[in-house]
Amino acid sequence: MIxxxxxxxxxxxxxxxxxxLTGAKLTLRAVDxxxxxxxxxxxxxxxxxxGTIPVMQDASLTLTDSAAILTYVAARSxxxxxxxxxxxxxxxxxxxxxxxxxxxxxxxxxRTHDMLQKPADIVACRKAGVQCLREIEAALVERHLMxxxxxxxxxxxxxxxxxxxxxxxxPDGGISVDAYPAIRLWxxxxxxxxxxxxxxxxxxxxxxxxxxxxxxx
Amino acid sequence: xLPYWTPVALSRDLAPLVVMPVVVDGAELALWRSxxxxxxxxxxxxxxxxxxxxxxxxxxxxxSCIYHGWSYAQSGQCQRIPAHxxxxxxxxxxxxxxxxxxxxxxxxxxxxxxxxxPPALAGLVPLRSVTLDxxxxxxxxxxxxxxxxxxxxxxxxxxxxxxxxxxxNRCVLHVLADGAATPAALVDASRGVETxxxxxxxxxx
Numbered sequence: 001m002i003x004x005x006x007x008x009x010x011x012x013x014x015x016x017x018x019x020x021l022t023g024a025k026l027t028l029r030a031v032d033x034x035x036x037x038x039x040x041x042x043x044x045x046x047x048x049x050x051g052t053i054p055v056m057q058d059a060s061l062t063l064t065d066s067a068a069i070l071t072y073v074a075a076r077s078x079x080x081x082x083x084x085x086x087x088x089x090x091x092x093x094x095x096x097x098x099x100x101x102x103x104x105x106x107x108x109x110x111r112t113h114d115m116l117q118k119p120a121d122i123v124a125c126r127k128a129g130v131q132c133l134r135e136i137e138a139a140l141v142e143r144h145l146m147x148x149x150x151x152x153x154x155x156x157x158x159x160x161x162x163x164x165x166x167x168x169x170x171p172d173g174g175i176s177v178d179a180y181p182a183i184r185l186w187x188x189x190x191x192x193x194x195x196x197x198x199x200x201x202x203x204x205x206x207x208x209x210x211x212x213x214x215x216x217x
Numbered sequence: 218x219l220p221y222w223t224p225v226a227l228s229r230d231l232a233p234l235v236v237m238p239v240v241v242d243g244a245e246l247a248l249w250r251s252x253x254x255x256x257x258x259x260x261x262x263x264x265x266x267x268x269x270x271x272x273x274x275x276x277x278x279x280x281s282c283i284y285h286g287w288s289y290a291q292s293g294q295c296q297r298i299p300a301h302x303x304x305x306x307x308x309x310x311x312x313x314x315x316x317x318x319x320x321x322x323x324x325x326x327x328x329x330x331x332x333x334x335p336p337a338l339a340g341l342v343p344l345r346s347v348t349l350d351x352x353x354x355x356x357x358x359x360x361x362x363x364x365x366x367x368x369x370x371x372x373x374x375x376x377x378x379x380x381x382x383x384x385x386n387r388c389v390l391h392v393l394a395d396g397a398a399t400p401a402a403l404v405d406a407s408r409g410v411e412t413x414x415x416x417x418x419x420x421x422x
Contacts, residue, residue, distance in 0.1 A: 134411075138407065138408075138411055141344075141345045141407050142404045142407060145400045145403045145404050145407065146400050146401075146404070147400070178237070178238050178348075179347075179348035179389070181226065181227070181230035181237070181345075181346055182230075182345070184230070184235065184237060185230065185232060185235070188232075188235070203283075205234075205274070206274040206276065206281070206283075207234045207274045207275050207276050211276055212299070
């Protein structure tokens, strides 16, 4: 499985995260998204005419959408992540995979505006981002009341992987995450999963590791 | 500084090893819970380089700054500087510590000696905390003051609402609900909280 990847992209990171959690082997091809604009190069547009990342190639298959890539990696390497336990869980996974597009269009855009100087209506992006975070918070509160700790049910699924990165990275786009206690506990639960990997802006839970010994001069 | 207890979080939302930023009387604080369950409310500023301690992490009974790993004991005293492992940190390196207590499933902080205890909240369970980008008018929400909390019903469920004022006309509502309500009724009450927030913010717009 070849992943056309950019280290600062939340949508690329969610593929790397799922691969790490499921033990899937990825071959990473770094795309110089910024400042090089390699996603607009003729060579890249030949692979994905839309000029978006991530892109996955596996044998004759080319996937240009992060929800599709997540679904494929899970089906190949960790089918439990598809969340097929019940019709309700399956529907919730579909719901949050679609919802993640709203996160990209709000928090994602605010972030590329602030970090990479990409054009955006920053006020509208931040307002929409706050609305997204409020909806995730409300959903997590409801799931907790019904006895579940994750977005689609009582265990982590693609729903959580799809929505986790933007929920953590919102401050990069000037959107505070201070006001969401359920999101805080949920993102901690995801960061505690065995095999979890980091990206810039999303660090592991240092509290789970023993204190390192003093560095000797 | 206000001489009374301000509600800052539901106990449930501050699990062991969690640190979160809260605001009391305009002061930014890092609220955290140790591995053994002890809570503390500190100035949200590392004495070393001014980084927010609420970005830090809790290991055992100490809070560490995310920037250079300086760690602070329950007293606020710096106990370890990783870059100088053999140095006993001077006593002057100390984070200002505030009064914090838990009562009725709620965490309370006071910047000055409080005159009275927090209100009794018997028979209630924590529902959720929500932040409003608007002031809160309890009367408009159909709530009335009783025993130190705003009480009434949301979606047919008896609730008590505690208000934590924030700067810039914002506030946090800490909502507790009837402990005998079913989970499905509590879900409805949670949606009632959303409605209440929408109305407060639309009234401001």
